[in-house]
Every structure is written in C-alpha cells, then in structure tokens.
Amino acid sequence: MATTYAALLRGINVGGSRRVPMADLRALMEGLGHDGVRTHLQSGQAVFTSGHGDEESLAAELAAAIERHFGFGVDVIVRDHAYLAAIAGACPFPAAELEPGQLHVTYFSAPVGPERFAGIDRAAHLPEEFRLGDRALYLYAPNGLGRSALAEQLARPRVNRGVIATTRNWNTVLKLVELTRT
Numbered sequence: 001m002a003t004t005y006a007a008l009l010r011g012i013n014v015g016g017s018r019r020v021p022m023a024d025l026r027a028l029m030e031g032l033g034h035d036g037v038r039t040h041l042q043s044g045q046a047v048f049t050s051g052h053g054d055e056e057s058l059a060a061e062l063a064a065a066i067e068r069h070f071g072f073g074v075d076v077i078v079r080d081h082a083y084l085a086a087i088a089g090a091c092p093f094p095a096a097e098l099e100p101g102q103l104h105v106t107y108f109s110a111p112v113g114p115e116r117f118a119g120i121d122r123a124a125h126l127p128e129e130f131r132l133g134d135r136a137l138y139l140y141a142p143n144g145l146g147r148s149a150l151a152e153q154l155a156r157p158r159v160n161r162g163v164i165a166t167t168r169n170w171n172t173v174l175k176l177v178e179l180t181r182t
Helices: 022-031 055-070 081-089 149-154 170-180
Strands: 003-009 035-040 045-050 076-080 103-108 129-133 136-140 165-169
Touching (some): 003 055, 003 081, 003 170, 022 045, 045 170, 055 076, 076 081, 076 103, 081 170, 103 170, 136 149, 165 170
Antiparallel strands (some): 003 076, 035 045, 103 136, 129 136
C-alpha cells in the first residue's frame, strides 16, 4: 500500500547557493520510483507517494540522490500525513489567533529531550517561547523568525548536534498537511 509523504529539504535555494530547481527535484524523485510528486514553494518541500521504504530510508535515498545529481549534500527529513497532521493538531500555541509568520515548527530527524535546551534562558527571550512536541519544536516569535533572538539560540550547532533540524512557518505546516492528505 502506498503512503503519501512530505520531504523537507534543509537549506536549499537560500541566498543563491545550493540551488535545486523544483522541476529537477520532481524529476529526480520520479526517477526514484515515487508517484504524484509535487513541490511547494522553492524552499524545499516535496510531496510524493511511495509504496516502499520508511521515513528514514526514504530520506536517506533522496539525500543520496540529490548529492549525486546536484553535487552537494542536503539534509532531508521525510514525514507522512498522519505525523504532519498530529503536529499541526498538537500545537501548544493558539495558532488560529496568531499571524502565520509568528508561529513556526522545527522538525527533527529524531526525538529530542528538554535537556538539549537546558542552557537557553527562556525568561530572557520573552515574549518569545518554544515548546517541544514529537520530534518537533514549536516556536512563537511575535516579531517574526528573522528578528528572533530565541530562534538564533535554538539553531546553534550545540543545540542541534546529532539531529537534522529544519524549520517551517505555520502556513507551510498547514499546507503540507493539506498536500499529504490522500
């Protein structure tokens, strides 16, 4: 039985480097045997259906294919519709009351615990806040991600050591739920 997934590519098409044209990405994924391949925006989201593999093996397969085809490595996280819908549904912040640019989700390749974030002084960053979910972190940044001192702290290598982390704004979170619905 085929499952619909979203592939989240980290750090492509930003600032003119690590260019991955979406048409080329779609063709590459179709060449891997995936069906119904669609991309969303230019910032590294692809939706596809596959009857083989699991999230981790599909992510590794796509990352290896991207490196072979484009000549550079890209971190990839693959998640199915059920996971994406659960993450959207479990948001600890009042998403419907916030502007989409104020709310973000960082997806992790593996579970992360609160000890990873123990060195961050949460009170010093208020009103910005974050909360942990299932292989995800929800970030409320009222002035946007680009102006968020807390987001900068959360993105530090020591915080993300050993996991892939990639962040999406709330509009994209909801769009991926919609696009993966079969």
